[in-house]
Amino acid sequence: MRTRNADKEKLVIEKAIELIVSGGFEGFSMNKLARLCNISVATLYIYYQHKDDLIKKIGSEIGTAFFAHTLKDFSADMPFPQGLTKQWENRISFSLENPKIVECFEIIRHSPHGEQILQTVVSPFKQTMADFFTNAVSNKELQPLPIEVFWSVAYGPLYSLLRFHSEGKSMGGKPFSLNDNYTNQALQLVLKALKP
């Protein structure tokens, strides 16, 4: 009797993420992945219909994990400054704890699979974030802004800092590592800018 082996599946996902991050989709094949996991190609095809099926499943899994982490200890009715601070904390900790996973998600997100994956996993998350925004505006804690402008100001600085950190350097190759000081400075400026 053949049964699903959870350890093996975990290994497959882990190695697939490694392969996608190091070589993109071009360098990714079921054959390579099977070899890397020390399992037969047949086993891989028993678990997943084809390469795209595997990529979609990995994307959904990462997306679900990311959104769950981002919503940890957060609720849409939090006062705006606390809520945004929590969002920054959660997004930073997920990125720092799972750098490869984040990199892989970015690759999948910008691929033809991205749209479909986001649609399936993102909706509860999107609703919470939209409620957070609307509540903050109606409580007069936040300037009414087009959502894109809000997002760029609220999270743009955070993702710039995270990018510097993941590359290990900032402008002109200056070594950079994110710390609480940098984060707080940027966050305080963001909160100040968004205040009505």
Add this chain to the structure above:
Amino acid sequence: METNLNHILVFKTNIDQLSAGCALSESLGKETRISQWSIDLEDCDRVLRIVSETLSNKEIISLINAHGFECAELP
């Protein structure tokens, strides 16, 4: 419902093209003992994956051979 893994059969083939109306798609689609099938055309082994409770490897191989394609059990 989760597919019973014992009912999944995988093969290495040389099927290089597949279209909705082609003879091979038609016969795989028409075969009532096959509940699901797919071919990974991007893979070098053109892996054919069949979900069937009753068909044997041999029966599937001869079905594919009948369309002029090679087909072998994937080790």
